[in-house]
Amino acid sequence: MGKITNEELLKKISEKFDQQITVVGEPYGLLTIETGREQIIDLLDFLKNDTVLQFIYLTDLTGIHYPEQEKPIGIIYHLHSLVNNVRIRIKVFLPADDYHIPTATTVWNGANWMERETYDFFGVIFDGHPDLRRILNVDDMTAFPMRKEYPLEDPNRVDKKDYFFGR
């Protein structure tokens, strides 16, 4: 068990970011909150540098796509307080056709490649990122393959065509 309970953690965050966060839930005891891109860096900075909380470790930064939502693309941060043995998950959803969010590399250098990966797969622009280019996929790829509108299958595949199976 962590040294800080989720209630204490939430109270501490609410003191500073009262109207700017909403609690999504606590699945498997992992406190999950949602916020907007205007204050995400302030929030991350607070969580990292607060003398009690000390969320010094950015475990993961990734994206998600819900095409049916009004704000389809989400950015998800997982933070870990090694001192207090407690974790938190922060979500930020971005409106359609405006996938911009400030970079977290100003808080953690480790966010650099994670943001490149999120850009590579979801096409999210991290404003202020020092070197925002593709990291895993081929450089000349034009699509953002983890978005739902791009088909998973490779169009060059020939041996699965219907006429080979009498369809």
Place this chain on the structure above:
Amino acid sequence: MIESRICVGFCSIKFMSDIQLVEAPPGVEGAGFFATSLDKVIGLARSNSLWPLPFATSCCGIEFMATMASHYDLSRFGAERLSFSPRQADLLMVMGTISKKMGPVLRQVYLQMAEPRWVMAVGACASSGGIFDTYSVLQGIDEVIPVDVYVPGCPPRPEAIIDGFMGIQKLVQTESLRRRNEPEYQKLLASYGIQ
């Protein structure tokens, strides 16, 4: 074919052993001499001293290791010497999933090989993409380089890899000495944008 004839001595000597040697190609045999065409001798020599370059990226590579090891022993076919440099390799054996990012690397390795060169696609992934029908995986290495022999299987057993290797040997034996100069071969390479 007079000018391309060659004599090989001692071909008719029978050794007192049950070890099978490579059979001599068809030719004219007599007391103390044997004559055949240069094509056949070169083909015989090449096919029994192929230097494979293993380009192993996944589980098919493990099967290849079994093929090279003592039980299946690919050395019996003259492929004792693996070449980990493409410069000295004759046969590129591509074993495993090739992602699109790996495609240019594979092509570079192929371009670095000297003629004559052959390519073997081992396993479903190298041949067609296999189960990885996805945006990040090359749907068969024949999208970037020409392939001589495809070995099916996921992964193929060592017997299948040996069968594919013998298929390559058959090609090496029967094709003409200067395959590279044939218009058909040049057309094939041109279709891949090579030279």
